[in-house]
Amino acid sequence: MEPWDYTLLGLAVVIFGIWCFSFFLHILSIIYGKWRLHRKVPAVLPDILPGVSILKPIVGVDPNLFENLETFFNMKYPSYELLFCIQDESDAAIMVVQSLINKYPKVDAKLFLGGKKVGVNPKINNMVTGYDAAKFETVLISDSRIKMAEDTLLDMVLTMTEKVGIVHQMPYACTRKGFPSHLEKVYFGTQHAKMYLVSDCLGINCCTGMSCLIRKDVLEKAGGLRQFGQYLAEDYFLSQAFINRGWKVCISSQTARQNCGTYSMTDLHNRLLRWIQLRTSMVPTLILLEPISQCLIIGSLASWASAFLFDSSPLVFFLIHLLAWFLLDYILISIIEHGDLPFSKFDFVVGWLLNEVSYIFLILRSHFNSKIVWRNRTFRLRWGGIIEELHSKQNV
Known part of the structure; x- marks a missing residue:
């Protein structure tokens, strides 16, 4: 093998290992959520x-x-x-x-x-x-x-x-009318819940105020x-x-x-954008770790790695990856909801897909803007999570 081939082999092994670890964390969040969130007084x-x-x-x-x-x-x-x-x-x-x-x-x-x-x-x-x-x-x-x-x-x-x-x-959402409410539940009951439960289980600081x-x-x-x-x-x-x-x-x-x-999709996305900006300013390693934790990104990378290592079909691997990730997310949100979801499975599918696609663009947006808007007030964010207010809303 040429030196370049060894480099690609090493990269493929690392990516496939990250993919396996991602599913381990997914399963861990389900087990921990079932144990932690179903205790009785x-x-x-x-x-x-x-x-x-x-x-x-x-x-x-x-x-x-x-x-x-x-x-x-x-x-x-x-x-x-x-x-x-x-x-x-x-x-x-x-x-x-x-x-x-x-x-x-x-x-x-x-x-x-x-x-x-x-x-x-x-x-x-x-x-x-x-x-x-x-x-x-x-x-x-x-x-x-x-x-x-x-x-x-x-x-x-x-x-x-x-x-x-x-x-x-752990943040979640009440059941309200309309698709934006369903989308909020999908985000807080899947992607956010997985991160939150795993962090709490491993003793990582994830407290929200x-x-x-x-x-x-x-x-x-x-x-x-x-x-x-x-x-x-x-x-x-x-x-x-x-x-x-x-x-x-x-x-x-x-x-x-x-x-x-x-509540609206725009309100939710603006809120998530602010959280991403804050997280990456406080923990810079998340600039790399958060994108590769996303379903579509790690799935695409793992599809290439699997094809390189095992000569498998990238498309078949990616579709199986999506299905497995989707089912684990559905199990997780059902555990958090303590039963059936308050909206249709079709709404969940649409909300899940929209959330997975839009979050990638929110991550990209967060790296091109150091300003944070919160309750009609604008702040400039600096490394370490320190902020300075740029201007205040004037009361009239």
Whole structure:
């Protein structure tokens, strides 16, 4: 064999090995998801459960805002307080929050207006005053689009054992009308779920701040909430601070049910683009690793490698690869959904194909733009996840 042939042989072996490893991770996510996401709350509960301060940062009025917030007033948990944080004192969300406080006078709920500028992260700035007023040592940060089940807080608290410093929920989505809602479920129930479950199983930092339970005393030793105001992805750096101090970070058995009232394919893609930009700025190795983890890319590469190594048909190999990947994704989302999907198999096929194709273009787009748009505010992203705001939306 010529030297070039040895090079191609080595490349083919590496690619085929990566392909095999990808399917191993896929199967691992299914096994771990079945074990982790199907646990039940134990029949015998501890005599004493810690009180929880729940921070709810809110910006604007979403069509489902009242419905989402009301679920927090009806949780079955002995001791908690609700700390609603709204930065803009003219925000219409104030009336929604106040109406719920009046409707449930027995629930310990407070409203904080104005926030405090401690960095460039608007979410941190919004939450600081509520965080400072929290009376319990266990704090739950929960976005306004999250819809809570009655026993979700109990499940998260019970997951926080002695060595666990943060308990977060794997993002998923509520069932709503229309194909964009189905597409959101397909993404969070397949591609994102696989990455999230495997990362949690292997102890890799994957925490998202949309719903996470935190030990306040540990956070204070890490500099407090203010310390993370310089990052847009404050959840990653906050959880990494816990990991660096020897604490475990893990997911609960219930998913974070996102229930935004306004949703579209464009909104979802813009959101995913922002996440890709943040991930690659914090972990540069993902610039290479994320593309080859995609079904179509690794399938195409493995088809060539298989033809080179085993003289097989690239087309037949690729079609078998697609079918196997598709079936594993369908099994995974069924596990997360705890049964049948709330939409047709045809919708799943279309959503799955659209997601796999569009995500490749989102990865490409992320490498040609260092600007991030979040809630009508524009930031410039620098390596390490540090951001600087370019301009702010003017209130009128």
